[in-house]
Amino acid sequence: MIADNGIFNFFSSGTWAVIRNLTLFFVAVFWLATAFWVFKDARRRIEDPWLVGMATVLGLVPPFIGPLIYMLFRPPEYLEDVRERELEIKAMEERLSRRDMHCPVCRAEVDPAFLICPVCTTRLRQSCANCKAPLEALWQVCPYCETPVAPSAVDLGQTQALAPPRRERS
Ligand SMILES: [Zn+2]
C-alpha cells in the first residue's frame, strides 16, 4: 500500500490533510457556535422574531465578523430585565396610589370618598357644611355648592378634628 516515494512523504501529507480537515471542522463548528450564540442572545434581547432572524443571519453571514457587528448594535438590556423593571415600576405606582387609600392612623383600607375611617373613626376628609360633599384638604371653597370651607376645620387627618364636625352633624 505504501508508495515508492517514501513513508515519510506519505505520512507528512496524510498528517497535513488530517490537520487541515480538523482545522476546517473546528472553524466550521466555531462559526456555527457563534451564529447560534447570536441567535440565543438575540432571542433574549429582541421581541420581534423577524429581527431575531435577521440577527441570526448576520451572525452567520460574514463569519465571525457578523457576531461582532451584532454585539455592537444589540439592545443593551435583556427582555426579562425590561419586563422586571416595568413590573417593579407598576408595583411601585400601585403602592404609591394605595398609600392614599389607607387610614393614616390605623392603616385600614379606605375608599377615597370616605369622610371618616370606618375602623378607628379618624376623620379622613372634611365634608361640605351645606351639601355634605367630601372636600380635599386644600380646598377653600366647596366646588359643588360654592360654600366657603370653614378655616377651623382645615386641619385634616388629626384626631382632634374629629369632634367639631360631629357636633355640626347632630
Ligand atoms: Zn383608621
Ligand SMILES: [Zn+2]
Ligand atoms: Zn358644598
